[in-house]
Structures are given as structure tokens and as C-alpha cells.
Amino acid sequence: LIGCLMLGNLMKESGVVERLSRTAEQELTNIVTLLLGLTIGGTLSAENFLNVQTLIIFILGLLAFVSGIAGGILLAKFVSFITHGKINPLIGSCGISAFPMAARTAHLIGREEDPDNWLLMHALATNTGGQIASIIAGGVILTLVPILLS
Numbered sequence: 001l002i003g004c005l006m007l008g009n010l011m012k013e014s015g016v017v018e019r020l021s022r023t024a025e026q027e028l029t030n031i032v033t034l035l036l037g038l039t040i041g042g043t044l045s046a047e048n049f050l051n052v053q054t055l056i057i058f059i060l061g062l063l064a065f066v067s068g069i070a071g072g073i074l075l076a077k078f079v080s081f082i083t084h085g086k087i088n089p090l091i092g093s094c095g096i097s098a099f100p101m102a103a104r105t106a107h108l109i110g111r112e113e114d115p116d117n118w119l120l121m122h123a124l125a126t127n128t129g130g131q132i133a134s135i136i137a138g139g140v141i142l143t144l145v146p147i148l149l150s
Helices: 002-014 018-025 027-043 052-082 089-094 101-113 120-149
Strands: none
Touching: 002 018, 018 027, 052 089, 089 101, 089 120, 101 120
16 A cells, blocks of 8 residues: 555656556546445445445434534634634644545635635644544444443
């Protein structure tokens, strides 16, 4: 995985293989996503997928996503209030692990309000922290649930 990331970064930053870099960023990503969806979707049957547990999981995921964004914005507003406006509350919406779209969206919304507002690097850092926190929380849950259920 690290090798693929390094190869992609090398292609993008070297500027020598512009067409390969553009293809890897756009078309290839879309094709791989489509093939992944088709292969996973092709193995599912309706009896296994369309049931009450699936609906509950979707609702819980949506609730977690919305509460993560709302909680992040509220906490960032609180920190902004404490620091007398030094922290942009839009950064709080990037604490979720939707990398990098949450950061890009926060950056674009911030630029609409103030064209001199550059949030992307700060938003990406917060977004990366959200991903790391999600991984840690998942590991803790996977560790504690079997202990608590036994």
C-alpha cells in the first residue's frame, strides 16, 4: 500500500508522466471503484442483504456520521469562542473520516465566505486525525466487545 502511494506521488510530482498521473487520479479510480462495487454486489443475494439488521446498520451509520459532523462543529465553535475567533468552526466538520472530501468541502465553503480564507491544509490535518481516531476507536471496540460479551 505504501509503495502504491509512493508511486502515485512520484508520478504526480515528477511531471514527466502527466497522462498516467491524470489517468490514475480520475479514470482509473472510477473504474476500480465500479469494479469493486460490481464484484461485491454480484456476490450478495437479496435475502442476505435486505433485512432488518442491514437497515439498523445504515441508520446507526447515518446517525454516527451526522453526530460526528454536528459534534465537531459545536466543539470547534466552542474552541473558537474560547480563543476569540482564532479557530474557524468549519474545521470541526472535518473530524470525520471522509478523507479528503470533508476537507475539500470545508475549504470551498470557507472560500465562498472569504476568498482569502485558506483552510485546506488545516482541514486535511483534522481529517487525517479523524481517520486515525476512527481506526483507534474501531480497534478498542473490537478488543472490548468480546471481553464484555464473555
